[in-house]
Amino acid sequence: MNRYPNQTRILVATDCIIFGFDGEELKLLLIKRHFEPEIGKWSLMGGFLKEEEDLEAGAKRILNDLTGLSNIYVEQLGAFGKVDRDPAERTLSVAFFALINIHDHDQEAVRAHNAHWISLKNKPALIFDHDDMVSLALEHLRYNAALHPIGFELLPEAFTIPQLQKLYEAIYDMQLDRRNFSRKILSTGLLIDTGSKNMSAPTKKAIMYCLDKEKYQRKFYAFWNFMPGQGK
Amino acid sequence: MNRYPNQTRILVATDCIIFGFDGEELKLLLIKRHFEPEIGKWSLMGGFLKEEEDLEAGAKRILNDLTGLSNIYVEQLGAFGKVDRDPAERTLSVAFFALINIHDHDQEAVRAHNAHWISLKNKPALIFDHDDMVSLALEHLRYNAALHPIGFELLPEAFTIPQLQKLYEAIYDMQLDRRNFSRKILSTGLLIDTGSKNMSAPTKKAIMYCLDKEKYQRKFYAFWNFMPGQGK
DNA sequence: GCAAAAGTGTTAAAGCTACACCCATGT
DNA sequence: ACATGGGTGTAGCTTTAACACTTTTGC
Numbered sequence: 001m002n003r004y005p006n007q008t009r010i011l012v013a014t015d016c017i018i019f020g021f022d023g024e025e026l027k028l029l030l031i032k033r034h035f036e037p038e039i040g041k042w043s044l045m046g047g048f049l050k051e052e053e054d055l056e057a058g059a060k061r062i063l064n065d066l067t068g069l070s071n072i073y074v075e076q077l078g079a080f081g082k083v084d085r086d087p088a089e090r091t092l093s094v095a096f097f098a099l100i101n102i103h104d105h106d107q108e109a110v111r112a113h114n115a116h117w118i119s120l121k122n123k124p125a126l127i128f129d130h131d132d133m134v135s136l137a138l139e140h141l142r143y144n145a146a147l148h149p150i151g152f153e154l155l156p157e158a159f160t161i162p163q164l165q166k167l168y169e170a171i172y173d174m175q176l177d178r179r180n181f182s183r184k185i186l187s188t189g190l191l192i193d194t195g196s197k198n199m200s201a202p203t204k205k206a207i208m209y210c211l212d213k214e215k216y217q218r219k220f221y222a223f224w225n226f227m228p229g230q231g232k
Numbered sequence: 233m234n235r236y237p238n239q240t241r242i243l244v245a246t247d248c249i250i251f252g253f254d255g256e257e258l259k260l261l262l263i264k265r266h267f268e269p270e271i272g273k274w275s276l277m278g279g280f281l282k283e284e285e286d287l288e289a290g291a292k293r294i295l296n297d298l299t300g301l302s303n304i305y306v307e308q309l310g311a312f313g314k315v316d317r318d319p320a321e322r323t324l325s326v327a328f329f330a331l332i333n334i335h336d337h338d339q340e341a342v343r344a345h346n347a348h349w350i351s352l353k354n355k356p357a358l359i360f361d362h363d364d365m366v367s368l369a370l371e372h373l374r375y376n377a378a379l380h381p382i383g384f385e386l387l388p389e390a391f392t393i394p395q396l397q398k399l400y401e402a403i404y405d406m407q408l409d410r411r412n413f414s415r416k417i418l419s420t421g422l423l424i425d426t427g428s429k430n431m432s433a434p435t436k437k438a439i440m441y442c443l444d445k446e447k448y449q450r451k452f453y454a455f456w457n458f459m460p461g462q463g464k
Numbered sequence: 465g466c467a468a469a470a471g472t473g474t475t476a477a478a479g480c481t482a483c484a485c486c487c488a489t490g491t
Numbered sequence: 492a493c494a495t496g497g498g499t500g501t502a503g504c505t506t507t508a509a510c511a512c513t514t515t516t517g518c
Binding site: 412434 | 514516
């Protein structure tokens with residue numbers, strides 16, 4: 001049965017913008033392509049949507065392929081549909097935004113795909129419209145991390161407040177006041193004191209917290225407004 | 233040249249969630265289908281993406297078709313890609329979110345498409361996953377109207393503050409304090425006093441304002457946070 | 465002059481910013 | 492003991508929420 005004759009069918013792909021944080025800088029997981037087309041160039045990890053596969057399932061398959069992880073924070077960024085975005089053949093790509101704990105992924109798999117963690121500040125030019133996707137993803141990250149507690153997805157289970165602050169400073173590329181940041185974060189009630197301390201620090205050991213997952217769910221949509229005064 | 237053999241090509245469509253405001257209630261422009269498939273049922277306005285057409289151009293074509301308008305506020309909501317969302321054939325749909333001034337559209341064209349303005353509160357069930365699209369669009373509207381000055385897109389060029397307040401009250405389905413609302417809106421500096429007054433009012437005539445378009449552009453991303461205390 | 469809708473003012477509480485001080489740890 | 496980094500407190504300002512009064516208009 002074909003109720004829609006005379007309509008064009010086109011390729012649909014998924015590309016993933018994968019962010020990680022190493023404690024100092026925001027990083028992207030990028031692929032140095034060792035396959036055609038555009039061999040040798042940098043790109044996002046992506047792939048075609050399969051015949052019997054839901055969109056989000058496709059993204060998760062691709063992410064799992066590359067990182068070995070299956071419980072990744074993923075959001076759809078949007079569809080990229082310019083006619084000529086892939087010079088070989090028209091392909092609509094749905095971009096997905098992923099946040100992962102950089103120490104958690106499967107190093108083997110990443111190596112096999114010829115993928116590398118690249119600091120955002122040294123990002124090379126990417127193929128097709130992947131640069132646009134990264135720009136939009138960064139905008140999205142900045143926008144949403146100020147309003148929702150998604151930053152935690154980039155950190156390990158247990159983390160200290162100074163670590164969290166460094167993350168925010170990396171996301172927004174700005175300095176934050178230690179005392180105000182700490183007060184603001186703690187006042188959300190989202191953090192639970194694990195009782196242990198960060199033993200790897202050379203000076204005073206910071207308290208390690210973990211996320212109150214139940215509250216995290218409940219409060220996700222209660223706006224914060226985390227960054228100090230962005231003007232009126 | 234076909235560099236991607238063995239991949240499935242699928243249909244790509246665009247569906248538009250079109251909001252309007254009649255001064256009292258939020259409305260949706262919906263179609264009572266007088267064509268197959270699903271004839272007689274309610275749906276969003278949509279259509280297939282053409283061979284040489286960019287995604288956003290497709291959405292604008294469809295919107296123009298239905299309303300006769302070409303300067304509509306449009307944003308991409310996202311792609312809907314469940315395998316079985318269209319029972320006839322797999323179709324990926326990219327949903328677009330549109331805000332229009334309800335008094336502005338081409339009534340002829342709307343009638344020709346068998347389209348109707350339906351109050352959100354009386355929304356009938358829609359075909360396929362269109363109900364999900366509407367839910368997401370409403371969420372998006374609520375989310376964004378609190379942070380960005382997009383509400384103005386639903387009003388005529390010149391409007392009064394009480395009209396704007398009614399719009400916000402309709403969007404959030406809650407009552408707002410007249411005095412605080414007015415102060416908050418005016419403090420953004422986005423409104424220009426046109427000098428005229430709303431002559432159709434039966435009592436005291438309210439001042440008509442228009443939007444400062446230049447400031448609107450500049451301030452779009454400066455977060456407001458319009459709704460009063462959503463809790464911590 | 466009265467009802468209905470619009471404009472403006474005030475005050476107390478809450479939140480934010482910018483600061484300074486003290487504590488724990490390794491050398 | 493000192494340098495480094497982490498935790499906590501406070502004062503002044505701004506913003507917010509809650510509330511009351513006055514003005515304009517049609518009848």
